[in-house]
Structures are given as structure tokens and as C-alpha cells.
Amino acid sequence: MARSTPPGSNLVEEVAVIETETPAVWPDRRGLPDLAGLGPSDRAALAAAADRLRGLRDVFADRVLALLRRHVPGYAMLGPEDVRSSARRFLDLVLAELTALRVPDAALREALADFARERAARGVPAEVLTLGYQWGSRAMLALMDQAGAAVGLRPALLLAAHDSTWEFTHEAAEIFTRVQHDLALERVQFDAERRAAFAAGVLGGTLPAEHIGHDARLFGLVPQARHVALAARAANDADAEALRLAVAGALRLPADRLLLAQVGTVLGFIAPRAPDTVAGHLVAAGPALPLDRLGAGFGEAVLALETARQFAMSGVVRLAGLGPRPLVLADPLTADNLSARHLAALDGAGHSSNEIEHTTRVYLECDQDVREVARRLAVHPNTVRYRVSRFQELTDLNLRRTEDLVTSWWLLNRRRA
Structure with missing residues (x-):
């Protein structure tokens, strides 16, 4: 995998080579081993490869930009330095992890989630991020092969790096999709909250007219x-x-x-x-x-x-359409006074008081039609007349007088409410 030409000497040629490479597919997953457990020579070679790659940050950034411009149209909305800066940031993260003798998977997950949120805010779809990450991975592995060969890194470690990288691209795609799905749900929730706040302000009379209009x-x-x-x-x-x-x-x-x-x-x-x-x-x-x-x-x-x-x-x-019914809920002081004056004797009439009260209320609801009241209550008309008469005696309210009739209707319905 080593190359005799110094990295970055011919960007067009190098990008063309990367484009022809295909990810290695191994029969079994051959992930990177515990890097802290490597022998002294492997650790020294890995450190030397990381140092060499660190000096190629700009080469890597240029390669990624050229690949994305050619193969990922969705990245056209991002400026060149934006793309280069992101590429350098990812390379720095990977190298920091390798230098600390850690496989960078966990750190990459966190970085990719942040990256997905940032790009989603600018309208870059998850599938565009995935394709861009795949091309970036190719560019990084090509540089890693060159740096590894130059410092004598064992081929088995380079193969394991290839395998782990391509395995992780599938996880990266899932991260991008999950983050954008979560952000979509957050936008729906935010929109619902904005709609509810607007409705509450309008209905509650707290939102100024100019804000409503806007x-x-x-x-x-x-x-x-x-x-x-x-x-x-x-x-x-x-x-x-x-x-x-x-x-x-x-x-x-x-x-x-x-x-x-x-x-x-x-x-x-x-x-x-x-x-x-x-x-x-x-x-x-x-x-x-x-x-x-x-x-x-x-x-x-x-x-x-x-x-x-x-x-x-x-x-x-x-x-x-409710007629005078809303008045039943008004003026509790007046209701208390009228109840004390007219209904105290009714309340003291024993077990018959409820029957008298209910019958009189239905009598008023039926426009004083005795036969209709008797039908509704399943009693004899004379029973209705008797109970209504007792109501008038106990309350001192004469239902033939308009004022007393209105007072009776109001008091009885308020007690019911």
C-alpha cells in the first residue's frame, strides 16, 4: 500500500487513486486490538505514524474537499474552508485517540452526533453526511496506509484499521439518521409549543395586537x-x-x-x-x-x-342560547342571602324537602304544566300540585308573581349547580 510519491504532491492523481479503491471486505470482523496492550515496537510505530499523519492535516483536508466536490453535490452549500476545517477536526480527533492508545470509536460517536446536529441545522440531509463520511474515510485510510508503510507499522494492524473503519461507517450512518430524526421530533415539539403559546396568548388576551398580526x-x-x-x-x-x-x-x-x-x-x-x-x-x-x-x-x-x-x-x-342560566352562577352573596330568607324552612321540612324542591324545579322547567311534570316524575298530577303548594308555603314565594317566580327559578337552579 506504500507509495513512492510524497503525499500532496499531485492532488488530482491522488484523488483518482482513492476513487478507484474499494473497501476491503473480510470474512470475519477484524477490529483493532486493545492498543494499550501492543508491544513496544508496535506502539512506537503507531506513534510515529500518528506524528506523520499530523503533518498531513492540510493534505487530508484538500483531498476530502476534492472528493466531496466531485461526488457529493449536497456539500456544495458548504464553503471550501468549512469542509477543510471539518476534515482537519476529525483527523485531529482520530490521532488524539490513537496517540492515547485508544480505538477512536467512542470519541467518534460523540463527535459525529455533534457534527450531525450542526450540519442538520444548515439543511444537510443524513444521506449526504453518510456519503461524505465514507469518502472522508477513504481519504484517511489512504494516508494511513502511506504513513504506516513509511514507519514500518505491521500490515495486520493496517488491515484491522481498514476493517474497523468500514464497519464504523455503517454505525456513522445510523448516528446521522438517528440525530436528524431526533431533531425533526424536536422541531415538531417546538412548533407545537409555539402554536400553543400563540393560541394561549390570543385566547387569554395577553398577546398584544401587533404581535398577533405578525x-x-x-x-x-x-x-x-x-x-x-x-x-x-x-x-x-x-x-x-x-x-x-x-x-x-x-x-x-x-x-x-x-x-x-x-x-x-x-x-x-x-x-x-x-x-x-x-x-x-x-x-x-x-x-x-x-x-x-x-x-x-x-x-x-x-x-x-x-x-x-x-x-x-x-x-x-x-x-x-342559554337564556338566563348564566345568571345562576353569579353573585354568591345575593344567593346566600336569598337562600337564608326563603329556603331555610324548606330545608327543615324533613325527608319531603328534596321531593318538594325537585318537583318545583321541574314544574318551572315545564312552564308550570302540571300534567307534563307528572309524566316526567311518574306521579299523580295532584301530587305535583301538593308539592308545589308546599314549596310556596315554606318559602313564602308566590309563583303567580313574576318576581317570586324568577327568584324561585334562580335559587333552585343555583342550588342544583
Whole structure:
């Protein structure tokens, strides 16, 4: 393998020779032995070969550049000195390991992972890195053969170096692929986090209008177009994922295009429109508004959601369709005072108090239709009349008076909530 011509004297000729060489294929893997266990003469020859190769750093860098320019078009985006610098860095690492009497596999793994991350950030694909590493390995082995022959390194050690190097090129390819796969996952995660942060800022009303206008287009949104804020609750991560897919399906959107975020205890969505229904879930929709006003729409959706939950409603709800029900959740001080004034006697009526309360609430829900109440509760109409009459006696609320009727409805539904 020795050559009479000094390395670097004719770059074109040397590169042509490297291009004609093919990796040695051995019947059995013949990896490098424990270098620390080499005999004195082998150790001296290895040190001399490393010193000789160290003086050929620029020759190696030029050879690698010429090979990559000819055979790996994907490296064209990198400047000449960038390629040379990387080649020198790898040669230095290998020589440092050999000088320390270590096989460089472990150090190379770490260096290749860092190298893959650096190149991926500049858009170099894993297959381009792999091909470049193979050509670089050929150039390094060609120089190693020359240096080894010049200092009398045993051929068996040179053969083992060839075998180990080509075995490692397969592992290098796996490292490049794994790193780029991990980086792709990180980018997806980062993008998801950015989308969630944007959605949380818009729905929570914390993102300034100028930021909304700037960032909206990054996520495929038109700032001044009208969007709808949706609100829902999820018991856990699995429930949240099922809800995300259900809302996306109802809107006929790809799930990854639907912007959502956890805002406090509520899961919020930025949707192009309100869905007609979301199977198996309670979802509240706000009014259609521009993005910079969607925070107010989300607040409306949250109030509708909490109201609908208290009334055990389902499907898609809107505040405008809930009538006076949201008032049930308001003003706890007023509720406490009215309860103390009107419901204390009802609560002291013994076991019948629950029946009286429930019957009167259903009576109000049915627009005071006694027969409908009797049908729902499976009791005689006279039982309904009796219980409603007892409610009026105990609470001093006359359901024929509008004010007392409203107070009764409000108190009974608040207690239910």
C-alpha cells in the first residue's frame, strides 16, 4: 500500500487513486486490538505514524474537499474552508485517540452526533453526511496506509484499521439518521409549543395586537378574518387528545392545523367556525371575531361552558342560547342571602324537602304544566300540585308573581349547580 510519491504532491492523481479503491471486505470482523496492550515496537510505530499523519492535516483536508466536490453535490452549500476545517477536526480527533492508545470509536460517536446536529441545522440531509463520511474515510485510510508503510507499522494492524473503519461507517450512518430524526421530533415539539403559546396568548388576551398580526400568518391565519373561540374541558391528556381529534373532525380540518392551548383549567381552540356538533363532548363556542378581539369571545365561551356543565347539557352550546342560566352562577352573596330568607324552612321540612324542591324545579322547567311534570316524575298530577303548594308555603314565594317566580327559578337552579 506504500507509495513512492510524497503525499500532496499531485492532488488530482491522488484523488483518482482513492476513487478507484474499494473497501476491503473480510470474512470475519477484524477490529483493532486493545492498543494499550501492543508491544513496544508496535506502539512506537503507531506513534510515529500518528506524528506523520499530523503533518498531513492540510493534505487530508484538500483531498476530502476534492472528493466531496466531485461526488457529493449536497456539500456544495458548504464553503471550501468549512469542509477543510471539518476534515482537519476529525483527523485531529482520530490521532488524539490513537496517540492515547485508544480505538477512536467512542470519541467518534460523540463527535459525529455533534457534527450531525450542526450540519442538520444548515439543511444537510443524513444521506449526504453518510456519503461524505465514507469518502472522508477513504481519504484517511489512504494516508494511513502511506504513513504506516513509511514507519514500518505491521500490515495486520493496517488491515484491522481498514476493517474497523468500514464497519464504523455503517454505525456513522445510523448516528446521522438517528440525530436528524431526533431533531425533526424536536422541531415538531417546538412548533407545537409555539402554536400553543400563540393560541394561549390570543385566547387569554395577553398577546398584544401587533404581535398577533405578525405571528398569525406563521400559523396559516389571516389576522383580520373572523375566527371562533371554542372552550371545553378534558379530564386528562388522553381525553384532551380525543377532544382535539373530535373537534378537528367536526370542522373537517387536519388535526395538526387546529390551534389549541390550555388556558387556566379550560382547553381553548381557535377555529375558523363553530362546529355543528362534537360527538361525545360538551363544547362551547364564542362569537365570530377578529383575532385581536378573540380573547373576549373566549371569555364568553368559557361562561357558556361552565353554565352548560352545571345544567348537565351536552353538544355545542353558545351563551346566547342559554337564556338566563348564566345568571345562576353569579353573585354568591345575593344567593346566600336569598337562600337564608326563603329556603331555610324548606330545608327543615324533613325527608319531603328534596321531593318538594325537585318537583318545583321541574314544574318551572315545564312552564308550570302540571300534567307534563307528572309524566316526567311518574306521579299523580295532584301530587305535583301538593308539592308545589308546599314549596310556596315554606318559602313564602308566590309563583303567580313574576318576581317570586324568577327568584324561585334562580335559587333552585343555583342550588342544583
